[in-house]
Structure formats: C-alpha cells, structure tokens
Amino acid sequence: MSDTETRPPAADAGNGLKRNAIGTGGIAFLVISAAAPLTVMAGVAPVAIGIGGIGAPMGYLTAGAVLLVFAIAFMAMTKHVKAAGGFYTYITLALGKTVGLASAILAIVSYNCLQIGVYGLFAVQTQAMLKTLFGLDVPWPAVALGAIALVWLLGYRGIDVGAKVLGVLLVAETAILAVMGAAILARGGASGISFSSFSPDHAFTPGVLAILAICFAAFMGFESTVLYRREARNPDKSVPRATYVAVGFMSVFYAFIVWTAIQAYGDGDVVAAAGELADGMFFATINHYVGPWAETVMYVLIVTSVYASQLAFHNAINRYVYMLAKDGVLPAFLGKTHPKYQSPHRAGQVQTILAAAVISVCAILGADPYQQLLIWVNTPGIVGIVALQGLVSVAAFIYLRRNPAAVTHRLMIPLSIASAVLLFGVVSLIAINIELLTFADALTNSILLLITPVVFLTGLLVARSLRKNRPHVFTRIGSFETHDS
Structure with missing residues (x-):
C-alpha cells in the first residue's frame, strides 16, 4: 500500500496519527512501561545499592520529588500546546524557533541513545534466560537484532496494539x-526490618548523590505523556493526571522495592551482596524468598520488560521525527503515516535501521553489551534528557510570565524556577560523578559528556542556517498544531 498524508476517518483531526481515546490509566501504563520497572530494579538497582549503600531508596524518592516539581511546571503549559511534539513544541513556544529546533534534535539523539543502548541489557538478560532455562548459548548480537525487528513490527502497527501489550x-x-x-x-528479611535507609545519616551521603544519575535514568520517558496528547481522551485533564500518576507511582514503587531488597540481605551485608551478585542479585533474592518458580518467571518477565521499554522509546522517537518532518525540517517522507494503522511508520523504519547499524558495529568491534553498549551509549541520553527537562522548566517560567492568564496557581512560576535550578543541578552532579556511572577513563567520560552540548550547538547552527537559506522552512519550526491559547 502507498504512503499517505491524507487523514482517513479514523485518524485524529490534528496530526494524522491514529487517535485511540486513551484515558489517564492507559497513558500512565504506557509511560510507566517506558521506564520498565523490572529492568530498572533487576538490571540497574544493584549498582545503585553498591554505590549508594542502604540510602539508595532515598535516591529514587529524591528523583521522583524533583520530577514532580518539574511535572507541575511542564503541565502548566499543556493546555496551550496542542501538538504531539513534546519538548520540541513546548520549548519553541516560549524560547523561539532556534532553541526549539536545537532541543528537538537533542531529544531525538538522546532518546536514540537510551533506546539503542538498552538493547545491550536486553541481549545480556535474554542470553541469561536462554542459558538458564533452556541451556542455549545464543550470541548477544543475534538477540539484539531480533529484538530490533520485533520492536519495529509492533511499532509499525500503531499505538493501539502497543498500549495493550x-x-x-x-x-x-x-x-x-x-x-x-x-x-x-x-x-x-535477613535480620529484621530496618528503616535506617531513610535516616539522614544514610539518605544524604555522597554515595546517594552519586547515584542520582541512575535514579533519574529510571524515570526516563515519563514526559512522553504529552506525545500521546492527540490519542488521549480529554487530554487537558488526562495528560496531567497520567503524568502525576506515572511519576508518583514510579517514585514510591522503586524506593519500596530497593528498600525491601536491602532488607533481604540486611543493612550490614547488602552492599557486599550487590557487588558479588551484580545483575543476578534480584534473581537470587526472589529464589530464596519466594521460590525457584518465581526466579524463572522473573527471567522471562525481565526480557519482556526490556522489550516494553524499547517499544515505548521507539514510539517516542518516531513522534519527534514525525513532527520535524511535518514542520519541513526533515525529509517529507518521514512525516507520512501508514494508510491502515496511522502510525509514523517511515520514521520507525529509519530508527530501526539506525539501531541495527549501531548494534552491528558494536558486534564487529567486540564491544561489551553491558558496559559499553548499555552504560556508555545510555549516558549521553540521560544527560540530554535531564538537560532538556531543565530547559522546559525555563520555557514554562518564561511562558507563564508572558501569559498571566495561564497561571492558575500562585506557586506555578516559583515552581518552574525551582524545577530549572534542581534539574540543572542534577546535570552538574551527573557530570561530577560520571566515572561512578560509566567506569570509563577520563577521555571517554569527556566525550560522553560533550555529546549533549555539541548536539545542541549543532541544532542551533542548523536553525540559523535554515533562517538564512530556507526561511520558509524556518517559519514552520514548532508551528505544526501549536496554539497560544
């Protein structure tokens, strides 16, 4: 069937993407799935415990609290940004087309880093599952490439299928x-239930500050609620509610699970256990406290958990690319939707090819799928998204100052300022403690940290070039379905 930009009856009147009347719960499900709770806990939480000690649960609560402040500032603009472009349209509306385009390019690069890097975790966990349950030893590149194909297939069929899965x-x-x-x-637990994790002596140590990058990474994707605005039922209410539900749930749930994992080994022994067992910590824990059957179930579910995360990120990336294509910045074919599923399938095909290319290069070079593909590729994504959140907070502050009618509560403007300060502070903490996240040398860490500012600067230069050489395109940046009231 041929591509189309003509909206069929089932499509949304705004942007050609399929509208499925998703409610608050459905959007929250999609967004929480983007973070993949089981992946966060079994794959990464042992690292947080090993570095942050028994105060690790407070890292997740702190990240959740900061992001709730951000969400309030973020949602203050929701009724005034009708597009499905997320950060792109929010920043453009308040800070202008040049900064808006740079932000969109940074968002695409950052989300791709997160999505592609996680294929390393998927490969490692799936390898472990196949070997433990079936005695099969499958090369990790084959696992990763198979996952890429499956993510493309479900994303190709549109959000309706994705939401159910x-x-x-x-x-x-x-x-x-x-x-x-x-x-x-x-x-x-191992020696009684202790609440020492939440005492000031353990909750605010240098180790807990060092794991904030890990904790914020656990929430990556929650802001994608706005990307489903056109597919939401009563978006002015359901999108903010879904955002608060998603952040609140993840914050409390992550902290609870990490705290119980600490109880499983005891305050005095859990750090050593996290170092010794590494990503097998949660499997050993559930085997001991629940039974072998539960360990088997967890092996299967962590694979599907990573898959859920990949699909959610894939959809988010596609929507950013789709919006830039509709605004005329990217080639027009990327702004076409499937005639049957109304999914941005061309954007999905390009993202799939990019992911497959990166995985193939890593395999050829003999890269470690966990340390180098997951950790190193994810790190610029974490830095980029948190920086963009800070920029959105600045945009919210400026927009609310310019539009007093949009201020529905006197705390909105102060909270937007607080959000910006907190989020840029987190970026600084990540940069200062990056070696604890990557375990890489100084040169590698410098390169990983430079990716975000270099991409953003490149975006600014592209925007200036468009303004000078293609003004008709520049005037369309951020204009697709964006309204001031």
Whole structure:
C-alpha cells in the first residue's frame, strides 16, 4: 500500500496519527512501561545499592520529588500546546524557533541513545534466560537484532496494539516485584526490618548523590505523556493526571522495592551482596524468598520488560521525527503515516535501521553489551534528557510570565524556577560523578559528556542556517498544531 498524508476517518483531526481515546490509566501504563520497572530494579538497582549503600531508596524518592516539581511546571503549559511534539513544541513556544529546533534534535539523539543502548541489557538478560532455562548459548548480537525487528513490527502497527501489550507487561512485571517485596517483609528479611535507609545519616551521603544519575535514568520517558496528547481522551485533564500518576507511582514503587531488597540481605551485608551478585542479585533474592518458580518467571518477565521499554522509546522517537518532518525540517517522507494503522511508520523504519547499524558495529568491534553498549551509549541520553527537562522548566517560567492568564496557581512560576535550578543541578552532579556511572577513563567520560552540548550547538547552527537559506522552512519550526491559547 502507498504512503499517505491524507487523514482517513479514523485518524485524529490534528496530526494524522491514529487517535485511540486513551484515558489517564492507559497513558500512565504506557509511560510507566517506558521506564520498565523490572529492568530498572533487576538490571540497574544493584549498582545503585553498591554505590549508594542502604540510602539508595532515598535516591529514587529524591528523583521522583524533583520530577514532580518539574511535572507541575511542564503541565502548566499543556493546555496551550496542542501538538504531539513534546519538548520540541513546548520549548519553541516560549524560547523561539532556534532553541526549539536545537532541543528537538537533542531529544531525538538522546532518546536514540537510551533506546539503542538498552538493547545491550536486553541481549545480556535474554542470553541469561536462554542459558538458564533452556541451556542455549545464543550470541548477544543475534538477540539484539531480533529484538530490533520485533520492536519495529509492533511499532509499525500503531499505538493501539502497543498500549495493550505494554499494559499486560507492566502489570506482570510489577506483580512479580511486589510478590518479592511482600515475601521479604513477611519473613522479616535477613535480620529484621530496618528503616535506617531513610535516616539522614544514610539518605544524604555522597554515595546517594552519586547515584542520582541512575535514579533519574529510571524515570526516563515519563514526559512522553504529552506525545500521546492527540490519542488521549480529554487530554487537558488526562495528560496531567497520567503524568502525576506515572511519576508518583514510579517514585514510591522503586524506593519500596530497593528498600525491601536491602532488607533481604540486611543493612550490614547488602552492599557486599550487590557487588558479588551484580545483575543476578534480584534473581537470587526472589529464589530464596519466594521460590525457584518465581526466579524463572522473573527471567522471562525481565526480557519482556526490556522489550516494553524499547517499544515505548521507539514510539517516542518516531513522534519527534514525525513532527520535524511535518514542520519541513526533515525529509517529507518521514512525516507520512501508514494508510491502515496511522502510525509514523517511515520514521520507525529509519530508527530501526539506525539501531541495527549501531548494534552491528558494536558486534564487529567486540564491544561489551553491558558496559559499553548499555552504560556508555545510555549516558549521553540521560544527560540530554535531564538537560532538556531543565530547559522546559525555563520555557514554562518564561511562558507563564508572558501569559498571566495561564497561571492558575500562585506557586506555578516559583515552581518552574525551582524545577530549572534542581534539574540543572542534577546535570552538574551527573557530570561530577560520571566515572561512578560509566567506569570509563577520563577521555571517554569527556566525550560522553560533550555529546549533549555539541548536539545542541549543532541544532542551533542548523536553525540559523535554515533562517538564512530556507526561511520558509524556518517559519514552520514548532508551528505544526501549536496554539497560544
């Protein structure tokens, strides 16, 4: 079937993407799935415990609190930004087309870093599952490339199918973690239940500050609620509600599960256990406290959990690319939707090819799928997204100052300022402690940190070039379905 930009009856009247009347719960499911709770806990939380000690749960609560402040500032503009472009349209509306385009390019690069890097975790965890359950030893590149194909297939069919799959996976992975946590508490942990994790002596140590990058990474993708605005039922209410539900749930749930994992080994032994068991810590824990059957279930669910995360990021990336194509910045074919599914399938095809190319290069060079593909490729993505969140907070402040009618509460403007300060502070903490995240040498860390400013500067230069050489395109930046009232 041929591509089309003509909107069929089932498509949304705004941007050609399929509208599925998703409610608050559905959007929240999609967004929480983007973070993949089981992946965050089993794959990364042991690192947080090893570095942050028993105060690690406070890292997740702190990240959640900062992002709730950000969400309030972010959502203050929701009723005035009708596009599905996320950060792109929000920043453009308040800070202008030049900064807006640079932000869009940075968002695309950052989300791609997050999405592509996580294929390393998917490969490692799937390898472990296949070897443990079936005795099969499958090369990690084959696993990663197979996952890329599956993500493309479901994304190709549109958000309706994706929402159903993501919802089922989210319930299953949340349930298995909750069962583990409940079993640990029911048996009194290793040496009784302790609340020392939340005492000031442990909650605000240098180690906890060092793991903020890990903790913020656990929330990556929650801001994608606005990308589903055109597919939402009553978006002015459901999008803000879904955002608050997603951030609130993830913050409390992550902290609870990490705290119970600490109880499973005891305050005095958990750091050593995290270092010794590494990404096998949660599997060993659930085997001991729940049973071998639960370990098997967790192996299966962590694979589907990573898949859910990949699909959600894939959809978010596609929508950014779609919006830039509709604004005329990227080639027009990327702004075409599938005639049947109304999905941005051309954008999805390009993202799939890019992911496959990066995986193939890593395989040829003999890169480690966890340390170099996951950690190194993810790091610029984390820095980029947190920086963009800070920039959105600045945009919210400027927009609210210019439009007093949009200020519905006297705390909105102060909270937008606080959000910007907190988020740029987090970027600084990530930069200062990056070696604890990457375990790389100084040169590698410098390159990883430079990616964000270099991409943003490149975006500014592209925007200036468009303004000079293609003014008709420059005037369309951020204008697609963006309204001031």
